Amino acid sequence: MGQEVRYRVRGGHALNGTAFIQGAKNAVLPMIGAALLASKGRTVLRNVPVIEDVRRALELAEYVGARVEFHEAERTIVIDATTLGDSSRAVLPAEIASRFRGSVLFVPALMHRMGRARIEGVGGCNLGSRNLDFHYRGFARLGAEVTEDPERNHINVKAENLRGGRLYLDTPSHTGTENLIMAAVLTPGTTVIEHAALEPEVLDVIEFLGSMGAKISGGGTGLITVEGVEELTAVEHTVMSDRIDAGVFAMMTAATGGDVSLVGANLDHLGVARWKLEQMGVQFTQQGAVLRVRRDPSVPLRPINAVTSPFPGFATDLQSPLMALATLAEGESYIHEAIYDGRFALADELNKMGAKIEVDGTRAIVHGPTALRGTEVIAHDLRSGAAAILAGLVAEGETIVAPAYPVDRGHSQFANRLSALGADVVREEVN
Ligand SMILES: CC(=O)N[C@H]1[C@@H](OP(=O)(O)OP(=O)(O)OC[C@H]2O[C@@H](n3ccc(=O)[nH]c3=O)[C@H](O)[C@@H]2O)O[C@H](CO)[C@@H](O)[C@@H]1O
Ligand SMILES: C=C(OP(=O)(O)O)C(=O)O
Structure with a gap:
């Protein structure tokens, strides 16, 4: 026993x-995913909750090639994502990713920094059906090739020739909105997301991405517009x-x-x-x-x-x-x-x-x-x-x-x- x-x-x-x-769990998890989009500098996140989901997120960030430090007493994370790029590490392995929901928020960084992502599992609370179709459909509308490997229960995303597009959500999914924004920030052209989530955490994530250099407008209105930029830089942010x-x-x-x-x-x-x-x-x-x-x-x-x-x-x-x-x-x-x-x-x-x-x-x-x-x-x-x-x-x-x-x-x-x-x-x- x-x-x-x-x-x-x-x-x-x-x-x-x-x-x-x-600090907010549902804000810091997308921010850890967003920090991996930065090809320059080191991200500093303050007011980080010392919770298991954050520990799992940092394990996942390390697994895909980032250098991370969690200074728990200071409730501060330092992430260096300049080291990302080896596409053989573009995997969200089931043993880590299926232990928390926020793992799905790593897909945009893998798409942009490594050109592909393999999702072997996504976890989170067991609350009945929790679909991810809005995420995958949105990535596909931005030009990614999304395929399912039903035998292994994996999803593969290939992200070549991405371009902005018009996206909508059937219901205003919280992580769906964050994920599509993160997919759009480094995608050339304009992306519009209709029926977007209004949660305060989504606004905090938009503020964080904006300070990294992303061009996002309409947060909190349900209609979000993203103009793709070429690169994002690491910044310091205090989690709501x-x-x-x-x-x-x-x-x-x-x-x-x-x-x-x-x-x-x-x-x-x-x-x-x-x-x-x-x-x-x-x-x-x-x-x-x-x-x-x-x-x-x-x-x-x-x-x-x-x-x-x-x-x-x-x-x-x-x-x-x-x-x-x-x-x-x-x-x-x-x-x-x-x-x-x-x-x-x-x-x-x-x-x-x-x-x-x-x-x-x-x-x-x-x-x-x-x-x-x-x-x-x-x-x-x-x-x-x-x-x-x-x-x-x-x-x-x-x-x-x-x-x-x-x-x-x-x-x-x-x-x-x-x-x-x-x-x-x-x-x-x-x-
Ligand atoms: C890490 C994180 O931020 N978790 C929060 C997030 O979860 P999460 O972002 O997973 O919740 P969503 O807002 O996406 O899900 C809401 C509903 O929409 C459905 N749906 C969602 C996406 C999709 O592609 N297809 C689909 O059908 C889900 O099955 C669910 O019934 O918002 C939830 C609703 O406020 C909260 O309970 C969670 O704490
Ligand atoms: C459902 C929750 O979280 P998650 O989406 O991370 O499973 C929650 O925070 O209550």
Whole structure:
């Protein structure tokens, strides 16, 4: 038997104090991919979250030929991509790439710097079907030859004679938008992307690419225009703060009836989640770069209806913690997961803790309030793991959330940051 790493939570402590919100996972991953486009200089990324997905991304960057340093204490990455070019290394190997979703964001750099890319696997949370057809179709419309090797389950992209084109997305895919922008920045001519994603991370990536020398306009409008340039130069950039990490800490504060200042959090980035949480009884006050979150423990949480949708809609990545929070609300909450067809694995775990959640396809009804009881629960994916920890913070007794890896993929120093707020959470190895 190998070692298992897990979170152990003892409930009953209100969160109070100051929490430091990490840099955004979903911004830094495309930026690591984008840094590989630079044929000159060394990229410096600051405010990098110390999470497993970043470690995997850096392993992948090294695998394809970049020199990387992760100064974890300084939360800073230095990437030298001047060494890229050996086309025999233009591979995203399954053993690294299938461990995180962001691996797909390396394809444009491989296309431009090595002329080809072989994708042996793309990972990420298991949330039902997660297609990549918009990415591959877009690369093909820019002139790449995209072929499938069905026996091995590989995708091969050959990128000769690329030229700008008109692209559209059936739905505003987050990484799809980033990937097509990155494919277009070094492609001769003009590329237009219709129905592009509006997520704040996409805008941060556009800002980063712009400072590298890319010509991109229309970020945040849904219609993005890219004028291809000949080369990009490495720059220094500070990664925006992680709105999902902020949302999770806000909901944990609400669940425990606490009062926490979230350093670096931006209320505007919560989109509709802000209004839903306010309707439930959560109070927010933005004080410059600090977001204060409070919930009066003497007033019961109110139930809520929420439908997940692209930004500024209710973020699907906050749906699991919302479900956990809704178990505490007085009455029936309704949640429709409209982005993914398999993102309700948490419901069974919460039901093991005494919750009453009925799931019908992509719709769930949460019958609250529940006095949750601690038990052993499975972290099926990153946010359901975080949500199970949230439930553990208010449950009677001890909650074990395992495995820890899905949570560690996306939340930095989770146990330490929660303990600093008064929670009893440890990340431990057991045989
Ligand atoms: C690394 C990263 O940034 N991950 C985020 C990103 O994932 P990701 O970029 O993978 O999510 P998308 O926005 O692409 O996916 C949304 C939906 O569109 C579908 N789709 C997407 C692309 C495609 O080519 N074809 C297709 O059908 C997917 O199956 C899914 O149902 O946005 C999601 C939605 O906000 C978040 O949950 C993830 O945290
Ligand atoms: C779904 C998520 O991530 P990924 O796309 O990296 O799997 C997430 O961050 O909740």
